[in-house]
Amino acid sequence: MKHLVFIAAIAAGLLACNTDTRTTNETDTSNHAAYAPSEGDVTYRGGKVMVWHNGAWKEADNDVHLNNGVVVNRKGEVIKEDKVVVLDDGEVVNRSGRFFDKAGNAIEDAWDATKKGVKKAGEKVKDVFTDHDEDDNKVKDEKK
Numbered sequence: 146m147k148h149l150v151f152i153a154a155i156a157a158g159l160l161a162c163n164t165d166t167r168t169t170n171e172t173d174t175s176n177h178a179a180y181a182p183s184e185g186d187v188t189y190r191g192g193k194v195m196v197w198h199n200g201a202w203k204e205a206d207n208d209v210h211l212n213n214g215v216v217v218n219r220k221g222e223v224i225k226e227d228k229v230v231v232l233d234d235g236e237v238v239n240r241s242g243r244f245f246d247k248a249g250n251a252i253e254d255a256w257d258a259t260k261k262g263v264k265k266a267g268e269k270v271k272d273v274f275t276d277h278d279e280d281d282n283k284v285k286d287e288k289k
Contacts, residue, residue: 179249179250179251180237180239180245180249180250180251181249182197182202182237183197183239183240184197184198184199184240185197185198185209185211185239185240186237186238186239186240187205187209187211187217187223187237187238187239188202188232188235188236188237188238189221189232189233189234189235189236190202190234190235191234192221192234193205194209194217194218194219194220194221196209205217205219207219211238211239211240211241211242212240212241212242213225213241213242214226215238215242217232217238223238223242223244225242225256228256230244230255230256233246233247234247235247236252242256243255
């Protein structure tokens, strides 16, 4: 009887240890890959660019060159061709240029978001100048 309990305990322990062997990078939840750091990934934390090296985040000495011509400079700007994405605190870009937020969720449209951000900024600047011109015209009309 003791042998049977012992064997059952070992079997239960082995079954409990049988976990999913995929890395966090390979799991997919709601079409968003979760993030786990790997060699050469880059993050921006506390105003510093950090690189994952030998199992720990270490401050970058120079600009970091990733795959596909992606460069992360010391200011946290990720540059690819003529596009620039500024990393927010805690965000990560991996070796292949994929972005992850500080919670580890993939940011699917990070490169496309640069276009949207530039367009929004341009519209805001246009609005400011348009409002300023209208205010100047009102002042001129009032002086007449």
